[in-house]
Amino acid sequence: MAVERALISVFDKTGIAEFAKRLAALRIEILSTGGTAKLLRDAGVAVRDVAEFTGWPEMLGGRVKTLHPKVHAGLLFRRNHAEDKKEAGEHGIAPIDLVAVNLYPFEATAAKASFSAEELIENIDIGGPALLRSAAKNFASVTVVTDSQDYERVAAELESSRETSLVTRLELARKVYATTSRYDGMITMELERLSAAAGRVELGAKPLLPEVEESDLQLGYSGLRPKLVPPGGKGYADFVITRDPAVPQAIHLVGMESPGLTAAPAIAAHVAKMVEETMD
Numbered sequence: 001m002a003v004e005r006a007l008i009s010v011f012d013k014t015g016i017a018e019f020a021k022r023l024a025a026l027r028i029e030i031l032s033t034g035g036t037a038k039l040l041r042d043a044g045v046a047v048r049d050v051a052e053f054t055g056w057p058e059m060l061g062g063r064v065k066t067l068h069p070k071v072h073a074g075l076l077f078r079r080n081h082a083e084d085k086k087e088a089g090e091h092g093i094a095p096i097d098l099v100a101v102n103l104y105p106f107e108a109t110a111a112k113a114s115f116s117a118e119e120l121i122e123n124i125d126i127g128g129p130a131l132l133r134s135a136a137k138n139f140a141s142v143t144v145v146t147d148s149q150d151y152e153r154v155a156a157e158l159e160s161s162r163e164t165s166l167v168t169r170l171e172l173a174r175k176v177y178a179t180t181s182r183y184d185g186m187i188t189m190e191l192e193r194l195s196a197a198a199g200r201v202e203l204g205a206k207p208l209l210p211e212v213e214e215s216d217l218q219l220g221y222s223g224l225r226p227k228l229v230p231p232g233g234k235g236y237a238d239f240v241i242t243r244d245p246a247v248p249q250a251i252h253l254v255g256m257e258s259p260g261l262t263a264a265p266a267i268a269a270h271v272a273k274m275v276e277e278t279m280d
Contacts (some may be wrong), residue, residue: 001079008031009100013039051065106183122278147179
C-alpha cells in the first residue's frame with residue numbers, strides 16, 4: 001500500500017531532516033509539530049502542521065499536540081475493512097501511512113544528578129507512545145519508525161516501490177512495543193521515588209533496591225520463593241537455591257521465572273548466610 005502521508009515528531013532529531021527530504025521527494029505529505037516542524041522547514045522540507053490537519057491547536061504547554069481523533073483514526077482505520085473505510089469517509093478521516101516518532105528523554109532526566117518532581121513528570125511522554133502504539137497496532141497498513149537506524153531501510157523501500165514490505169512493518173511494530181514497554185517500566189520505577197503529603201509531591205532519593213525482608217520468603221518444594229503469589233498465579237515454583245552436593249562451597253541459583261528484583265535483597269541475604277555457614 002503506497003505511503004501518501006507521514007507524521008514526523010521526534011525529540012532526538014538525528015537524521016530526521018535527510019529522512020524527511022527523501023519522503024518529500026516521493027511527494028509524501030509530511031505532518032509535524034513544534035520543534036520538529038521548524039527543523040524540517042529550515043531544512044527546506046514542506047511541512048503541514050498537525051494543528052492545521054486536525055483543526056485543533058496545540059495546547060496546555062505542548063502536552064496536547066497529536067491526541068486527536070483525526071490523527072489516531074487516520075492511523076488505526078483498517079484500509080481493507082469496508083465499515084472502517086465508510087466511517088473514515090463520513091468523518092473526514094485522512095489516512096496517515098507512516099509515523100516517525102521518538103520519545104521524551106525520560107531516562108536521561110531520571111539519570112541527572114539533580115532534578116525536580118515536576119521535571120520528572122513533564123518528561124513523561126504521552127502523545128509519542130500513543131502515536132507509536134496506534135501505528136504499530138495497524139502495521140498491516142502503517143509503517144512506524146522509532147529508531148533513527150531504521151530511516152535508511154524505510155526510505156530505500158519507499159524509493160523502490162512506494163511502499164514498505166509487510167515483513168518490515170511487522171519488525172518495526174515489534175520494536176515499538178519493546179520500546180514503549182521499556183519506557184513504561186522506567187516510569188513505573190522512577191515514580192516510586194515520589195511521595196505525596198500535605199497536598200504536595202516530593203522527590204526522594206533513588207533506592208538501590210526495593211525493600212524486601214528475608215521473612216517475606218518461604219521455602220517451597222523447589223527452593224526459596226516469595227510468599228506473595230499473584231492472584232490466580234502459579235507462583236515461582238521453578239526458582240531454586242541449593243547447595244551442590246558434590247561441592248558444598250557452590251550454591252546454585254536457577255529460575256526461568258525467578259522472583260526477580262522485588263525479592264533480590266532477601267535472596268541475597270539468604271545466600272550470604274549460606275556462604276557464611278560454608279566459611280565457618
